[in-house]
Amino acid sequence: MGLYDYRPYVRKVTNNKQIMYDCNRGYVLSDGPPGATCVGGRWSPKQLPRCVPGQHPRLRWSRSVRSKRAALLHQWLRVRRAMPGGQSTTVMRKTAPSPKNNENAASAGSRGRGGTNTNAKADDVPDVDAEVDEIEKTPDGSPPAGEGRKKPKGSKGGKKKTGPRKVGKPCDTLAQEIYTKVEIVKPGRDPNITYSHGVVVKVSCQQGYGVNIGENGTARCARGKWKPDKPHCRILPCFVPHSEHGIFTRSTTENGRTAGTVLNETTEISHNEVVEFSCTAGYNVQGPGNLKCWHGQWAVSSLPDCTPAPCELPHISHGQYLLGYRAGLTIGNGSSVMFQCDVEYKPSTVAPVECVLGELRPHTPSCRKDGGEYITGGDITKAGGDVDYLSGLRGSCGPPARVQGSLIFKNGEPLTETERSFPDGTEVTFNCIASIMGEKTSWRIVCEDGSWLGRSLNCDMEDPQDSSAAKDNSTCIFRNTEPNVVTFYRDQPIKEDVVEFMSGTVLLFRCADIGKYAMIGSSRRRCSQGEWDGQRPVCFGLNQENDYALEKPPTILFRHQLGPIAQSNEGTLIVYPGSILHMECLWIRRFGTPKWVVSHNYRKYPEGWSSDPGRDSQLEYRLSIFHASRDDSGTFTCITPTRHTHSVEIQVKAVHCPEFPARRGLKLSTQNTKMNTRVMLTCANGNSLIGAPEIVCLPSGNWSAPVPVCESMECPDLGNLPDTNLRSTILSREVGGQVMFSCTQGFGLIGPAHSTCLPAGEWAAPLPQCKEVQCDKPGVPENGYIQGQGVYKAGDLVQFNCNPDHMMEGQPIIACQENGRWSGIVPRCVQACAYPGTAISGRMSSVKFYYQINETVTFTCDDGLIMQGASMLKCQHNGKWSNAVPTCVTSPLS
Known part of the structure; x- marks a missing residue:
């Protein structure tokens, strides 16, 4: 079908x-x-x-009640008209409730001469109101026929029956559940009954529940029955989510459903039912394998998915993988590797082996015995004489010579004695266990096309520079050259490159970050008879330092809340009680899921892929310790799908440093003594702080430096300066005071013009110097001249003058500065008119030495006098005035 x-x-x-x-x-x-x-x-x-x-959905009759009555009457009239003589009566019956009756039952009888009808009375008219109620019950939506006969409205001899209107029965009471809310939208006909005929209610449900009558949730009570159905809230089911390459099946057999049945996306899963998730061949499950439906939602943090399966490299007899790969490692989908075979063996394929959905293609790598090919007419050799059957194959190296007293590592892993073949590109590292050479005891060699490259040293050879130190058994030389290793002496890190220690000195070692590096060697070494005991520590980077390589141990990141954490000098992680610690094991999610192993069974720790904002859910697999207590102390190990491990030892304890002693004038930023607390120290009495301005509470319970004191300090006098041309003026010798510097005539100040008195009692360096300064000749302005000739030194002045009938624009005097530059530019001398003089017994508008071209002056006379001449003079372009100065004379009339 x-x-x-x-x-x-x-x-x-x-x-x-x-x-x-x-x-x-x-x-x-x-x-x-x-x-x-x-x-x-x-x-x-x-x-x-x-x-x-298929079953057709039920249709509700949506016409008005009036239309339904009219339809029944018209149908009755058509049947009556079809009767001969109009004397017959049609009996219409309602649809039987049994599903076997698919058609309306009707019987007809004649009421003619000598005929009788025993099925119904002639005057019976169908109850239209009852018929309307029955219409809504028919599955196909068509009005059924009723019994008896009825007269149409308005026909002769027919009258509409009148009487009291029937009131429908009330409906069943709705269940009052805590997750159900019932709201009456329209009250019924009987106000004394909550759910009487005609009432309209709207039902809403809490989250996880749904109304059984659709999202609208509205129902109506009609003659004792709820339409379309009695509303109630039911637990929502779940629907199978979409997952490419994923398969969902039932986990249990119930309600006639068989376990293991494959489910599609349209299948409803009832509340509290569990389904199992798996993937098609070539894919691995990423996430939970079982999903439980709970109130319409899947009770999981994230839905599962299918990721392409990786491939595990098998062992190759008489062959090796290239580029550092080895048997047992896992490569991702789409990755490829190359391999080579020993002499006289042929590879199963010359193309790279590629991982495709968990399978190595085109073939599983293998090496088979080369039987040789013999060519007619050629030499009796393999492949016919001149054929190079090892063409393009780079040679491998044999075992390197072992050095007495050393540890040998191959590509970061300890070398076993059973390994006899080393492919091209293999890196071997030698580390001496103990030697009078101090820290200069590590070297490496690399295999390149069948030969070892690199200089091999001897752990017993003596460094000429340290020959004297080697003979002195009372001291040990420590060379701080190993990267990512932190060395502590008396709770303080060693930052010097070379340090000599007395016999009996103990040093502690750990990696710079115990989550990102792993250490090989001794974490505690003692100086005895001129040598350090134990094994020299080496820290190597984990997978984060190697681009998340699958063959490297995993990196562990630490994130904390509600309390401090710190790395101890011995390499353990100190966690303050009550803190929340998240440890995130870094592993590429599509290659599988790592797991955490704890050294104790105090409690079960939640773990899973990190889903916090800003975190990488495809890389960080988290274990969380909430509100840490002393019983949580132990070793936490992350194991990757490739069986590489990295462990962190956690110690939960409350670490506090000693209380601060009372010091006069010492001001603290906080009185807290908890681990990792930083305290800023200052002096409140104006004195100087003798000691560190900031100290930290270390994981050992000690302060990082002694508590400082406040003392009064003064800087020395600067009477005898090395530079004889440098002059100083001390404003204050107390801490914070300043001294001003200057130079003698002809010298400029090179450096700061002032210095400050430091808390250590010294003036801030460096002090300035005085250097002889000369300025170039400034030049002579056109139509002018200069006063002063010769060499111009710092502080010298130059004055400029203009020729007659010219005026100056700019500064008449400039100075040679300490930077070798003049204080201003050379001025200009422009043509102008000289002061014309004034009229006796008169006044002029402007009095100056020089007047610019086109500038005018106006003359006026005193009272009682008259002017003879022009009252306004204009400065012309030739530097002359346009008229002579006027005179003021007595008026002839007076």
């Missing part, structure tokens, strides 16, 4: 193509997947869906 979207003429479907299932007309899909995908020549999933007869 089913058909494919791909019609019968389609015989073959290409890989990764999908088809959709459908059913014949009248049937619908019930159980099973809605489609399938061609994967590797097989259909996935294999199960076929099931087609069942």
